[in-house]
Amino acid sequence: MLKLGFVTISMIASLAIGAPIDKFVVWDKNPTPPPLNVTTLSGEKISLTDFSDKTIVLNFWATWCAPCLKEIPSLLELRKQLPKKKFVVLFVNYGETKDRVESTWNKIGEGAMTLIDPEIKDVKAWIDVGLPTTVILNRKHQIVYKIIGDIDWSESEIVDVIKSIR
Numbered sequence: 620m621l622k623l624g625f626v627t628i629s630m631i632a633s634l635a636i637g638a639p640i641d642k643f644v645v646w647d648k649n650p651t652p653p654p655l656n657v658t659t660l661s662g663e664k665i666s667l668t669d670f671s672d673k674t675i676v677l678n679f680w681a682t683w684c685a686p687c688l689k690e691i692p693s694l695l696e697l698r699k700q701l702p703k704k705k706f707v708v709l710f711v712n713y714g715e716t717k718d719r720v721e722s723t724w725n726k727i728g729e730g731a732m733t734l735i736d737p738e739i740k741d742v743k744a745w746i747d748v749g750l751p752t753t754v755i756l757n758r759k760h761q762i763v764y765k766i767i768g769d770i771d772w773s774e775s776e777i778v779d780v781i782k783s784i785r
Contacts, residue, residue, distance in 0.1 A: 639770035639771055639772075639774055639776075639777055640774075640776050640777060640780065642766050642767070642768055642770050643764045643766055643780065644764060644765050644766065644767075645763070645764060646762040646763055646764060646765050648762075649762075650761035650762050650763075651761065651762075652667065652745075652754070652756060652760060652761070652762050653741065653744035653745060654666070654741050654744075655667050655677075655711070655741045655742070655745065656736075656740070656741050657711055657734035657735060657736045657741065657742070658734065658735055658736075659732060659733075659734060659735075660717060660720065660721050660724065660733060660735065665734055667756070667760050668760075670707050670709075670760075672758050673704075673705060673706060673707045673758060674705060674706045674707075674755070674756065674757055674758055674781070674784045674785070675706075675707055675708075675709060675755070675756040675760065676694070676697065676698075676701075676706070676707070676708040676709070676753060676755055676772075676781065677709050677711060677745075677753065677754045677755070677756065678690070678691075678694055678708070678709065678710050678711065678751060678752075678753045679711050679712075679713055679742065679745060679746055679750055679751060679752045679753070679754075680710055680711070680712060680713065680750060680751050681712060681713045681714070681715060681750055682712070682715055682719055682720065682722075682723040684713075684750045684751060686750070686751055686768065686769040687750050687751040687769070688723075688727065689769050690751050690769035690770065690771075690772070691710070691727055691728075692727070693770070693771045693772040693773045694708055694710070694753075694772045695708075695728075695729050695731055696772065696773035697772040697773055697777070697778060697781065698731060700773070700778050701778075701781065701782065705758075706781070706782075708731065709732060709733075709734060710724075710728070710731060710732065710733040710734065711733070711734045711735075711736065711742060711745075712733060712734065712735045712736070713736075713739065713742055713746065713750055714736065714737060714738070714739040714742065715735070715737065716737055717735055717737065720733060720735055747765075747767070748767050749767065751767075751768065751769055752765065752766070752767050753765070753766040754766075755781065755784060757784050757785060758784075758785055763784055
């Protein structure tokens with residue numbers, strides 16, 4: 620039991636001090652994502668099928684989550700570096716009201732689309748541990764990577780990995 624605790628602590632420590640790319644977990648479970656039916660702040664219904672043939676970077680965040688707010692600017696930078704015809708970066712809020720999300724997003728979102736699921740109907744199935752969580756889906760909309768915790772998405776090594784996903 621003591622050995623298991625040491626291994627767990629070692630893994631957490633290595634994640635904390637490792638390179639951001641080290642947080643990329645190759646998804647070797649069922650690659651089929653759970654449903655995700657959410658709405659835009661203007662009330663338009665959105666699902667993953669609306670982004671056919673695009674690689675999706677799907678970031679789950681909340682206004683009360685300091686690491687989420689720290690990470691968003693680098694995701695917005697990543698969004699600028701990806702060709703819009705092949706990639707989309709989506710921000711999905713975790714269970715907050717439209718008004719609360721809109722108030723924060725108008726200050727930080729730089730015109731990017733954020734989606735809401737105030738009742739946490741579908742979003743809950745995507746989150747294993749906590750926020751922020753980012754899931755990367757290939758163009759067939761299969762889960763390729765899952766990243767838990769904040770990283771700097773604008774680092775060239777990460778941008779290259781994202782661009783290589785088909």
